[in-house]
Amino acid sequence: MSHSNIADRVRALPGWRHPAALALTLLFSVVVGLASITWVSGPATLSWWWPAAGVGAAAALMSSSAQRPYVSAGYGAMMVAVSVIGERGMGIAVLGGLSAAIEVYVVATIATGRSAAPGIRNLKAAGRFMLGAVVGGSVGGLGVAAGVAVEGGSFLSTVGGIAASHTSAILVITPLVLITREKRVTPWRISLGLTLLTLATTAVAFFPGWRDPLGFLPVPVLMYAAFTQSMRVTYAQLVLTIAVVSGLTALGGGAFANSAGSIRVVSLLQLYAITLAVTVLFVAAAQAHQRALIDQREGTRRLLNEGFARARSGFAILSEEAGGALVVLEINPMATTVLASELTATAKSGLVVRPDGTLRPFARTLVPGRSDTTAWPVDEGDDALLRVTIEALDRSDYGTFYLLYVEDLSALREAEAVMAARLEKQRQIVDALRAMNQQKDDFVASVSHELRTPLTSISGYAEELADLVRTPVERDYVAVILRNSERLLELVSNVLAAARRQRGDAEAPAVPVVLAEVIEQCLLDVRYSVVSRELTTEVDCASSVRVMAYASDLGRVITNLLTNAVKFSPRGGAVTITARATEDAVIVTVQDEGPGIDPAERERLFEPFYRAPRTIHDGVAGTGLGLAITRDLLAGMKATISLDNAPARGTIAEVRFPLAPAPAEVPVGAR
Template identity: 35%
Template sequence: MFDISMAEWSQNAPARARLLLVGGLVALTGVLALVFSLREPGSIAIAEWWPAASAAVAAALCARKHERPYVAVGVVLLVFLGLLSGGRSLELSFLDSVGNAVEAWLVAAIIAARRQQLSLKTVADVGRLLVATVAGAAVAALCVATGAHLVGLDFAASFVPIAAAHALTIVCIVPLVIIPRLHFRVSTPPKTIAISGALVLSVLAAFYPGSPAPLTFLPVPILAWAALSQSMFTAVFQLIGVLGGISALTIFGGGPFAYVTGAVPGIAFLQLYSFTLAALALLIGAAAQERRVIERERLALASLVRGAFERGPNGFAVLQEAASNWFELIEINAAAPALVPDSFEHSAGQWRLQRASRLHEIISRLSAGTEQTFEWSAAPGAASTAQLTITVGHQPNGSRTVVLAITDLAPMREAQRKLEEQLARERAISNELRKLNQQKDDFVASVSHELRTPITSILGYAEDMRENHGVTADEESLEVIERNAMRLLAVVDDVLLISRRNSDTSEPPARRRIAVGRAIDQCVSDLGRFAASKSVEVHVKVAPDTYLYVPESDFARVLSNLVTNAIKFSVPGATVKITADTKGDEVMLEVEDSGRGISREDRDRIFDPFYRSPQAIRDGIPGTGLGLPISRDLVHSMGGSIGLKSVLGEGTCVEVRIPLVRPEATQ
């Protein structure tokens, strides 16, 4: 909406450009002080205007905050030299220059206080400018009046006209430095010329020498018109012209202020009148500018909304009841007639709601204050093509206002169709993957069975040879055959068990009442040779009458896996402890070894299928990484839980808890 003001441009300009501008304004301050003091050389006459004040303030506003002290020093120096050269006394010249410098700094500080932009855009900005002007002029007048008192003039009689001269100059000239130019044109050149001419005529009529009637009010409404109908920048130029004309005509004896006699001189009334005109013009101009900017923003937003309204894929219409059950279209976009065909007609460049249409019949039945949403189809029984939401309001005169929102269902239906196709493709892929997984399970089961048969034969013949042939030389070979066949059989059994449990068609094994102590004794007996080969002792402690209702083969497999691991990871000479007891409504089984223990990192993955710890691999301990995962799955299938505690270097204790009777939720 705005270009930046001269002060804002200077703040952001390169240092050299800012130095030239600020330095030029400071030099202009000294020149103006010299010129106005030379009007009456050697005298201490008080001028109606003091332009040096506005130049000093403009320099302070164009400088950055940290540069303003240097501006103040420059103002003091140049104004002092100008006044001294014009014949003013040393005391008056010094105090006048100090007053101008302090005034410039104070006005700039108040205007720029806690603000990022130095601009005059709003009524609040104008108010801040007026406050700063009055404060700065008072400080300057205090200094100058003190100097005047030192040279023999009355302090009070000097203070008021000096303050008025400074304030009037600042409020008229400084706005040109901080008013930003608008991006858009406010007035046309002919209108500006007409207003300027009217101002000239009003000033001449009110202040022309010899004018018989007191018409000082005459320029006021025309100046207000100028401020309302033109940009602030143009209005300020016209204001300066008006005040300059009034001052000139007054000097030549025109207007009422030229004939004032009494204690208060006519110049004081002229200054007050001029300051009031300036403040009024600035306030009216700022208010008009605020209104223009808000209106432009509102129109821009309305244009944006209207564009979206016109180009939107959904339909929208606003109707007003003109007569009983007769509605006129207030607004409608292009999509609405296409989404509800045969409801609107276009004639004479306008859209109308057809009285014979089904939509008109629906709207006519709705009362004020209701809202109805339904799906629309081109004909009864046909597929719906749009969703209509009709909101009915009421006007003070009793008529109804209808807002019609129409949503096109075609994109939604198309998206739904694509989603269904995607789901069908994913379902087909899932079925294909399920078939491939079943083929994999079938393959593993088939291969495992094929491997198991020769292994069983090897084991059978090895046992037969051991029983029927006492040849010592073959004893060691038979042990090697038997040990490796058992190892291979364990691997095949693990793979076979996983294949069976992953199969969708596998039936859960039957549950029966088993004695826990007997099952443990059988397991220890089966692993006796393995424990002896590792020089490991197995101690069993089972409470009497400890029973479980579980699949016997699954429980035996859990025991075998846990005890085998305990023996396998124990050092020679170690002891494996197996305990079982009834705790409340469950049986707790513990298998504890005094082996190497398990590190914290390995404990997090110890139940992952096929995982083997790096330490076990380095030590060459055989295994597939399936014992604990299989044991966990089997225990879970019994409705129980499994966990372990381990201290590195001290051993591991695996704890299994199985309910005495499996919970119904797991059956």
């Protein structure tokens, strides 16, 4: 597995540490630049090698994209100072410094591309870096050569050598910060042996006094190192080889020191260094990338194998060999346990399927691409605890394979049993609650029926007494009896209606009902309350208006609405009942002159047993069942009810009934 490189670690430094590291790198470029200048003598003499270019490119690569222009400009300014100190002339100093800034910026920009993290991690990244080194070195060569021309020197004879000098410096020095640290690929003894072998072949090729062109001798050893060792070790061997070649050439060894051609010895060394660096770095980068991919693939394979082994379900992959034998390629512990009786171990093929078992004949009947399921090893059916799915795959290049998937159904069966037991318990509870609810409804209905008869008798005799009494005290007594008997009758009627709706009892099919007749009858039912409160009633309902309804339910609805209107109207007020037919409905309204309804409480008034706080505070009698029962009764007749405040004062209860057919369309006997 690869780790971060020096450039990554410097870029990740927090706070002031990052710019401080960049500043130190630039100062180091000044040191190596001055060292390169002092290595030669004479105000117009140029250095034969310029390592400052490699250090400056490293600084640019260690900076972020936002910092890069400033770092490049800082490097260029320092190179101007180095040239001035080295007395190289203002032309070389200015143009060389400007080209140096552009040079390192170009190298860093091309080398990073679109990647945020610089590095030589694969072949593509190595190619970008080398392209950046060549382009940047060429820019540096052009700038310095232009400065030489300004100072009176030759541009053409200078540009090639300077470009090679800068390019080789970038290729040799800058990778120090770009190569990632890998785990040890080969033992250190082998690395040491390869290093010594590289030095030996280099010494043979460039031994002082030898003139034979044997510079290719170290190349095979470096290539082998690039293929077998980590990129960092290979690069160290490359740098060491170039250093030894340079030293031996300086001592007069090898073909470069004794060349009679037109290319200078220094230029030959730089081209040799460039060639070795490009070749070795390309191969090493490709191998490093391949090793990273292999490590990643191996890690993924280990994770898959671990998950394969730990899976609660069973998996197995079988391969059909010559002669029809089924060899186990992969199998996890659960599948091994389930198929233990079907498998046997052989010395030649390892784990194979027994030829005398039941699995092999079953698999041989499969058609490639089709999955078959069987219960194993118990009998098939809803009680099977295991299910084995077998699929045949025909791969023309490799043969026939079988995929086995074993499902453990024991947990599913246990869950099904628990669910069935819970459902049965819930069913018993529901049946018990339903029976208790039915008993309650029957009890309420029975008691209400028994109470209705004596209450009707009390109310009737009280009305008779009201006509016979003479004194005010007696009239008050009779009024109390009538008022409370009617309250009890209303309560009993509401309870009976609620019980009937809960049981779903239907009195008779809905029929066209003359609305005026029902309203008249309901007014008679509340006549005593109307008279005692000195109310006036107004009815606006044509005799031809009919609605589709249940007769008894319709009477209960109108009576409940009238009772509420009378109850909340002030003494001496008026109650108005209107009915009008539209194209598709009959609208009935009951309006009183009471205090009205708070809009926030309109819907809550239809909840069973809910009573408005102001009603309770004013001591208005009631149970909170009337409107709830009214809405239920109307729903059974496909009618709706709504409450609203009257424009002036009071409350309007509006009921919308479905329109009944015309009298001519009513079947004979429907009334």
